[in-house]
Every structure is written in C-alpha cells, then in structure tokens.
Amino acid sequence: MPRFTLTGSHTSLSLDLFADLHKVKALLASAEPVSGAVLQALEDGLKKAGADSSVKAVMICGENGKFSAGADIRGFSAPKKRGGALGPIVSLIESSEKPVVAAIEGVALGGGLEVALGCHYRIAHAKARMGLPEVTLGLLPGAEGTQRLPRLIGVPAALDMITTGKHIPATEALKLGLVDEIVEENTIEAAIRLANKVIGQPLGPRRLSLKPVPKLPNMEAFLRDAAVRVKRQARGCLAPELCFQAVRAATELPFAEGLRRERELFQVLLSSGQARALQYAFFAERAVHRWATPTGASWSSAAPQPVRRAAVIGLGTMGRGIVTSLVKANIPVVALEQDLEYLNKGRKAVMLLLEREAMKMEGGAQTLDFHNPARLQFTVDFDLLRDVDLVIEAVFENMALKKEIFHKLSKICKPGALLCTNTSALNIDEIASATSRPQQVIGTHFFSPAHVMRLLEIIYGRHTSPSAIATAMQLAKTLKKVGVVVGNCFGFVGNRMMFPYVEQAVFLLEEGSRPEAVDQALEDFGFKIGPFRMSDLAGLDVGWRSRQGQGLTGPSLPAGTPARQRHGQRYSPLPDLLCEHGRFGQKNAKGWYQYEKAGGRTATPDPWLHNFLSQYRDTHGIKTRFIDQEEILERCLFSLINEGFAVLAEGIASGPEHLDVIYVNGYGWPKHTGGPMFYASTVGLPRVLAKLQKYSEAHPDVPRLRPNAFLKKLVAVGNPPIKEWMSYLSQQSAKL
Numbered sequence: 001m002p003r004f005t006l007t008g009s010h011t012s013l014s015l016d017l018f019a020d021l022h023k024v025k026a027l028l029a030s031a032e033p034v035s036g037a038v039l040q041a042l043e044d045g046l047k048k049a050g051a052d053s054s055v056k057a058v059m060i061c062g063e064n065g066k067f068s069a070g071a072d073i074r075g076f077s078a079p080k081k082r083g084g085a086l087g088p089i090v091s092l093i094e095s096s097e098k099p100v101v102a103a104i105e106g107v108a109l110g111g112g113l114e115v116a117l118g119c120h121y122r123i124a125h126a127k128a129r130m131g132l133p134e135v136t137l138g139l140l141p142g143a144e145g146t147q148r149l150p151r152l153i154g155v156p157a158a159l160d161m162i163t164t165g166k167h168i169p170a171t172e173a174l175k176l177g178l179v180d181e182i183v184e185e186n187t188i189e190a191a192i193r194l195a196n197k198v199i200g201q202p203l204g205p206r207r208l209s210l211k212p213v214p215k216l217p218n219m220e221a222f223l224r225d226a227a228v229r230v231k232r233q234a235r236g237c238l239a240p241e242l243c244f245q246a247v248r249a250a251t252e253l254p255f256a257e258g259l260r261r262e263r264e265l266f267q268v269l270l271s272s273g274q275a276r277a278l279q280y281a282f283f284a285e286r287a288v289h290r291w292a293t294p295t296g297a298s299w300s301s302a303a304p305q306p307v308r309r310a311a312v313i314g315l316g317t318m319g320r321g322i323v324t325s326l327v328k329a330n331i332p333v334v335a336l337e338q339d340l341e342y343l344n345k346g347r348k349a350v351m352l353l354l355e356r357e358a359m360k361m362e363g364g365a366q367t368l369d370f371h372n373p374a375r376l377q378f379t380v381d382f383d384l385l386r387d388v389d390l391v392i393e394a395v396f397e398n399m400a401l402k403k404e405i406f407h408k409l410s411k412i413c414k415p416g417a418l419l420c421t422n423t424s425a426l427n428i429d430e431i432a433s434a435t436s437r438p439q440q441v442i443g444t445h446f447f448s449p450a451h452v453m454r455l456l457e458i459i460y461g462r463h464t465s466p467s468a469i470a471t472a473m474q475l476a477k478t479l480k481k482v483g484v485v486v487g488n489c490f491g492f493v494g495n496r497m498m499f500p501y502v503e504q505a506v507f508l509l510e511e512g513s514r515p516e517a518v519d520q521a522l523e524d525f526g527f528k529i530g531p532f533r534m535s536d537l538a539g540l541d542v543g544w545r546s547r548q549g550q551g552l553t554g555p556s557l558p559a560g561t562p563a564r565q566r567h568g569q570r571y572s573p574l575p576d577l578l579c580e581h582g583r584f585g586q587k588n589a590k591g592w593y594q595y596e597k598a599g600g601r602t603a604t605p606d607p608w609l610h611n612f613l614s615q616y617r618d619t620h621g622i623k624t625r626f627i628d629q630e631e632i633l634e635r636c637l638f639s640l641i642n643e644g645f646a647v648l649a650e651g652i653a654s655g656p657e658h659l660d661v662i663y664v665n666g667y668g669w670p671k672h673t674g675g676p677m678f679y680a681s682t683v684g685l686p687r688v689l690a691k692l693q694k695y696s697e698a699h700p701d702v703p704r705l706r707p708n709a710f711l712k713k714l715v716a717v718g719n720p721p722i723k724e725w726m727s728y729l730s731q732q733s734a735k736l
C-alpha cells in the first residue's frame with residue numbers, strides 16, 4: 001500500500017508518497033511558507049492517491065519517530081507567510097473516499113494534530129504526546145481544530161486542551177477517544193494493519209465534520225462557568241478567551257459556520273500583538289540556553305560535569321523545595337541541617353512535599369523513590385558530603401554564616417565538586433573567597449516555591465569556570481527549569497530590577513494610594529500577584545532584616561537620620577514601621593492587608609492600615625492626592641525597565657531576552673506582553689524615556705527614576721527593534 005509520510009522533526013513537515021507511485025518531498029518549515037510546498041504536496045498526493053484505483057487506503061506518519069510539532073513559529077510573524085491554508089487540506093484528508101489513518105509517534109502538536117484530526121483513524125505509540133499548543137503562542141488552532149476536537153472528545157476535554165495548550169500522553173488520549181488505539185511496538189505497521197482492516201467500511205461516521213458535538217445535560221451552565229474560569233486564568237491574555245469562543249461556536253453553529261468563526265477569531269489574535277509577544281517569549285526561553293559571558297566563555301565550548309549525587313544545606317523554605325526538585329529529577333540527595341531539631345522539622349516538610357508530588361505523579365510512568373536512604377539521606381554530619389558532585393547551600397541570608405559554610409565545604413568536598421549558593425543578593429565573589437576553589441563556586445538562585453517555580457538564575461563570579469556554569473545550566477535542564485546565566489551584582493538581575501518596582505509601589509502609598517489600588521492596577525496589567533500581596537506572602541520581616549543589615553533601619557541607624565531620607569535619597573520607612581507594629585504579612589495574619597488567620601491566604605483591605613497611612617501622611621506633611629492607574633503602572637513598570645537597561649549596559653545580562661525570561665518565569669510578569677524589555681519595545685522607548693523624565697523631574701530625590709544612559713542612547717539612535725539593542729552597546733561601556 002502506498003503511504004504518505006508527514007515528517008515532523010519540530011521544524012519540518014515533509015511528505016513522502018511511496019515508491020511505487022512517486023516521491024514528493026517538501027518542507028513546512030523555516031524555509032517554506034505554511035501555504036508552500038508541503039501543503040501543495042499533501043494536496044497533490046491525496047488527489048493522486050484518490051485517483052489511483054490500486055490505492056485502497058492511505059496512512060500518514062512522521063519520519064524519525066515524530067509525527068509533527070506543527071507549523072514553524074518563526075514564519076508566523078512574517079505577514080507573507082500567514083496565508084498557509086492548512087484547514088482546507090485537513091478537510092481534503094477527511095473527504096478522501098479511501099480511509100486515511102494517522103500513525104502518531106513522538107509528538108502531534110498544533111497543525112500536526114489538526115492533520116491527524118482530519119484522518120479517519122488515529123493510532124498512537126504509547127510514548128507519543130499530543131496537544132494544541134497554539135494558545136501558548138497567542139493563537140488558536142486555526143486549521144479547523146477548534147471545530148473538530150469537540151466533536152471527537154466532547155466539549156469539556158476539548159476546551160481543556162485548547163484553552164491550556166497542554167500536551168497529553170497517549171494513554172490519556174486513548175481514554176478521551178482522541179486516538180483509536182495505542183501500541184507499544186511499531187506504530188506504522190499497526191496503522192497499516194488497521195488501514196487494511198477498515199478498507200471498504202463506511203467513512204461517514206469517521207468524518208468529524210459530520211458528527212454532532214456530544215451533548216451535555218447542562219451545556220449552558222457548563223459554558224457559563226467555563227467562560228468565567230478561562231477569563232480568570234487568562235489574566236488579560238486574549239488567546240484563551242478566544243479559544244473558548246471558538247469552541248463555544250462549535251456547540252452553537254453548524255460546522256461550516258463554526259469554521260468561519262474560527263477564522264475570524266484567528267485573525268483577531270494574529271493582529272493583537274499578544275501573539276507576537278508570546279512567540280518572542282517562546283524563542284527567548286530557548287535563546288537563553290546559548291549563554292555567554294563577557295570574558296568569552298560560552299555554551300558552545302564549555303562542557304558540563306556529571307551530577308550523580310547532590311547535597312542541600314539548610315532545609316528551610318528554599319532548601320525543602322530544592323531537595324524535592326532534585327529527588328523528582330532522580331538525583332540522589334544528602335540533606336543537611338544545623339542540628340537535630342531543625343533536621344527533623346526539615347525532614348517532615350520535605351517528606352510532605354514529596355508525598356504530594358508522588359500523588360500528582362500517580363498513574364504516570366514516573367515514580368518517586370524517596371524512602372530509600374541511598375536516594376535521600378538526612379543528616380547533620382558534613383562528612384557525608386565528601387563524595388557529592390554538587391552542593392546547594394540554602395542557609396540564612398547571612399554573609400558570615402555563608403562564608404563559614406563554604407570554607408568548610410572547600411575542605412570537605414572532593415576537588416571537582418561544584419559549590420552553589422542560593423543567596424538572593426549576596427556577593428558571590430565574597431562567598432567564593434572563603435574557599436580554596438573559587439572557580440567551582442556559583443550562584444544558583446531558585447525561586448519560591450523552589451519545586452514549582454521554573455526559573456533558576458545562575459550567577460557566575462569573577463573566578464567561576466565555564467564548566468561550572470555549564471554544569472549549573474545542565475542542572476537547570478535536568479530539574480526541568482529554565483536557567484538564565486547572569487553576572488554578579490547586588491540582587492543579581494531579578495531582585496535588582498524588583499527593588500525600584502517595590503520602591504515605587506511604597507512611594508505611591510505615601511503619596512495617597514492604597515495597597516489594594518496598586519495591586520489591582522498591576523494585577524489588571526497581568527501580574528499574578530501585586531507587590532503588596534506578594535510582600536505579605538513572602539513575609540515583611542525578610543526585607544526588614546535585610547534593611548537592618550544594610551544599616552537603613554534599626555539600632556545601627558545613626559541618630560538624627562531624617563525619617564524619609566537615606567544617603568540623600570528618598571526612603572520610605574513604611575515597611576519598617578509595619579514590622580515595628582508586628583505586622584509580618586500572611587504568617588501572622590496582618591501586613592499590608594489583614595487575613596482570616598495566621599497563614600491565611602485571603603487578603604482583605606485593612607481599615608487599620610488606611611488609618612495608619614493617613615496619620616503617616618499627616619505626620620510628614622504629605623498632601624494626599626488621587627493617583628490614577630496609569631501613573632501606578634508607569635511608575636512601577638518603567639522604573640523596573642529602567643533598571644533593566646542599567647543591567648544590560650553593565651554587561652550583567654547578555655541580552656534583553658534574558659531579563660524577559662527571568663521576569664516571566666520568576667516574577668509572574670504577564671507572558672503575553674513578552675516580558676519587561678519586550679513590553680518596553682512595544683510601548684516605544686521614546687515614550688518610556690519621556691515618562692521617566694517626567695517622573696524623575698517630579699521626584700528628583702529618586703535616582704532610580706532617572707533615565708538610564710543606554711535607554712537614552714537607544715532613543716537617540718531612533719528606537720531600534722529589540723533584537724538590535726545590544727549592538728548599540730559599546731564594548732567599553734559593558735563593565736564586568
């Protein structure tokens with residue numbers, strides 16, 4: 001039997017009509033428009049197969065063990081390349097008078113899965129994954145997928161797949177009825193067997209466009225609830241909502257009209273700007289894998305060392321999550337605490353996390369082996385760290401303590417072991433100076449909760465070796481995190497850019513705003529959580545301790561220091577005052593908000609705080625004024641972005657996409673805006689500069705509002721596109 005081969009490494013989709021007829025090969029990929037050769041070849045091939053009476057059935061499969069990862073995303077932003085009419089080809093497949101069977105191996109994603117939905121039968125390898133990830137790229141499955149999938153698997157499951165873009169394993173696809181069969185062995189042979197078996201059987205019932213959408217007893221109510229849920233989860237991202245509307249159209253309209261609606265909605269998304277931002281974010285995440293440092297070390301030449309066994313020191317908030325992450329990645333761990341009391345507390349917490357993770361994984365292929373001491377060992381004995389390949393220190397944020405630990409590690413650990421610190425802001429070089437092997441010392445900054453958050457900021461010091469950076473990056477990959485390599489400065493990249501943002505948020509309260517107004521503005525912008533709810537969650541005492549350490553507040557503050565000034569700059573003592581009033585956030589039920597109980601999560605505006613703010617303003621002679629949403633957003637976001645330009649100019653990060661990946665994955669910045677620097681590029685740098693100038697003039701005692709020189713330069717050279725920014729940075733200005 002002749003067969004088509006729909007080849008899908010992620011960027012290519014080729015068609016191969018087998019030997020006894022003819023051979024056609026084409027690419028739906030970087031080289032070709034979507035409407036190009038492969039679609040033509042599919043169409044030609046199907047027509048030839050249809051016309052050839054010796055052909056009784058057709059099988060479509062991939063090459064190299066992959067069905068297809070869909071269209072080439074790079075082609076989407078080029079207007080010429082948008083016209084790819086995959087939909088009509090899917091219809092053509094479906095209308096074939098000869099049975100067409102899809103043999104799905106590896107992945108069938110996006111347009112690849114839509115092709116499979118056009119087939120009359122689908123057979124998948126047990127290890128295959130399927131999904132319609134268009135929503136994650138700011139689009140919807142525009143090749144008729146929103147109309148066919150609900151007809152095949154019902155509205156709830158289709159809505160879930162289409163609005164989240166999740167990839168589902170073959171076993172789940174079988175349960176949902178997305179595939180007819182799964183096989184452990186040769187998928188192609190099984191598909192051919194199936195094709196032979198169904199020759200001559202009526203195809204009508206297999207054509208999804210002819211099927212009604214399965215009814216639900218309460219479809220209206222279901223859709224109403226789903227609409228609310230999708231909108232809430234989308235947080236300003238258009239694609240999930242429009243995906244929802246397309247699926248709803250399938251429930252209300254005949255197939256052909258549903259397709260028209262799908263096309264209209266697709267066009268809205270394509271021109272929304274969010275699709276471009278999400279596609280930028282997709283490639284940014286991959287671009288940061290190709291790290292480089294200003295001294296010339298890079299991913300292309302540095303080799304990682306194997307990590308067969310790791311240790312974590314300190315089982316507090318961060319250490320627990322880090323241990324969990326390592327165990328989930330199948331790396332044996334030694335977990336160390338300062339004494340038995342802390343050890344037992346830490347062990348309990350780790351076990352609880354691991355049990356929860358194991359429950360989530362139940363039914364999946366993977367299991368968690370954490371009761372075996374060879375895989376997870378708890379100790380207070382540093383001697384057990386002798387043969388580990390990597391240590392992650394997560395003790396209190398205290399330089400003297402960290403130096404003491406690193407000194408000890410450098411004496412105990414084997415010479416090649418990588419010594420990592422999870423410090424959130426301390427100087428990596430100073431920590432490394434306590435060891436005899438600074439080339440092996442590196443910052444691995446996890447984000448809380450460490451077993452959940454995807455970001456791993458990797459900080460190299462003056463002496464960190466390229467191989468140490470490569471090992472940390474490899475670790476990130478093993479832990480299924482996204483590693484971003486950055487230079488060493490106070491707060492590194494993420495926290496450094498966060499300082500001016502939080503600073504502005506507090507200044508806004510001084511001037512007349514309220515925590516709920518500031519949070520609302522930023523949550524409406526798309527942040528998962530505004531700065532005040534975030535501070536309450538993290539604990540206000542954490543920053544307080546750090547400011548005490550820096551001499552900004554507390555007993556070491558020189559007498560006579562003005563309340564709202566430090567080192568000649570504006571300073572707000574509000575967060576310190578809250579702590580002095582015993583308000584530490586969620587942990588004791590009061591902070592910027594009040595909570596139902598200690599550890600409670602429901603933030604309610606607190607009249608006490610409103611009153612406190614009024615008194616504070618009276619005390620300091622501040623005239624309360626109304627602050628609108630625009631000013632809240634501009635002051636918080638543009639000051640953060642301004643710091644981003646400083647980070648780039650100083651060579652702390654090698655490109656704006658690094659900053660964007662950090663913010664999207666570590667700080668809840670809305671992905672559909674691309675990240676802070678991409679967002680700045682879409683707002684337009686001249687506008688960002690003008691606003692910063694305005695606010696800086698109004699607040700001359702706030703240096704972080706003063707526009708950065710690199711931003712000014714980019715505006716002066718004509719606001720170049722983001723991918724050209726770094727070329728305007730002269731070598732001399734990038735200091736290490």
Ligand SMILES: CCCCCCCC(=O)CC(=O)SCCNC(=O)CCNC(=O)[C@H](O)C(C)(C)COP(=O)(O)OP(=O)(O)OC[C@H]1O[C@@H](n2cnc3c(N)ncnc32)[C@H](O)[C@@H]1OP(=O)(O)O
Nearest residue numbers: 010034069070071072073074082084086109110111133286
């Ligand atoms: C336009 C109007 C007309 C409609 C046209 C028809 C409609 C459509 O056809 C709609 C679509 O399909 S949209 C595309 C849907 N597909 C996806 O979103 C898959 C995205 N890729 C993945 O999930 C993983 O890469 C994957 C699971 C595939 C592999 O993961 P890995 O971890 O093994 O590999 P990665 O590191 O992610 O990727 C390796 C390299 O491949 C690049 N790449 C991946 N998917 C791509 C894609 N779909 N298009 C272009 N490049 C893609 C990726 O950037 C990376 O490149 P390098 O960083 O240079 O190595």
Ligand SMILES: NC(=O)C1=CN([C@@H]2O[C@H](COP(=O)(O)OP(=O)(O)OC[C@H]3O[C@@H](n4cnc5c(N)ncnc54)[C@H](O)[C@@H]3O)[C@@H](O)[C@H]2O)C=CC1
Nearest residue numbers: 314315316317318337338342394395396397422423424448
């Ligand atoms: N909490 C957070 O959200 C984040 C914290 N970090 C950083 O991670 C580090 C740890 O922070 P948390 O987990 O929040 O602190 P934590 O206070 O919750 O835990 C620290 C743990 O270290 C243990 N410890 C102290 N001295 C020790 C010693 N000599 N030997 C062994 N264990 C010792 C303590 O007993 C405690 O369990 C800090 O450097 C912090 O700045 C980084 C990212 C986020």
